[in-house]
Amino acid sequence: MHVICESFQIDGLRSVGPIIHLNMRRFAVFLHLLLAGCISRVTATEVDTRDGVYTLASVDLDSLPTRPDYLYSSRWVLSGSLTLQSDGYFVLTERDSVWNGHTFAREDHLEGGRWMSDGSLLTLSDTAGAVLDPYGSAAATYTGSIAPSGVLLTIPADDGTETHVYQYRR
16 A cells, blocks of 8 residues: 555655655554554463563654655654563653754654553653653653554654654564
8 A cells, every 4th residue: 555655756855646645654554553453452361571672663654764744844763762661661762863954963852751551552651740850841641552563652743733653663
């Protein structure tokens, strides 16, 4: 399905169908989340293998490095990770490259807080409300799905106008 909607490139620029491409990408992400929700619930007698380190593989189905807002932004997502600790805390990192008008500058983002899962549903809650938050002051809640092979998270853009789906793999 992704190949059918792929726009062709002329001199490195996307030239056909950015709206169709974006809508088909959103449909594919929705379908992926729907299927991930069909994963059966983990029982209490099974070993919990959800904790661990997951590496960012794609944003909105585009492999890294990628520019999630390719029509409006000069930000490239270079890498990232999600660590789900066995004590119920998470650490979320992202490394971006942003054009500042003269050169690309590297930006590193770090967030942390508490995580919990209910079957395949994953919720990350930033601990910014806590007295001492070593990860920064921005409070956020991210939701997604978790499976043995990876995690899908819905993360809002910095300006809050849209969301992006981040896929992490073990």
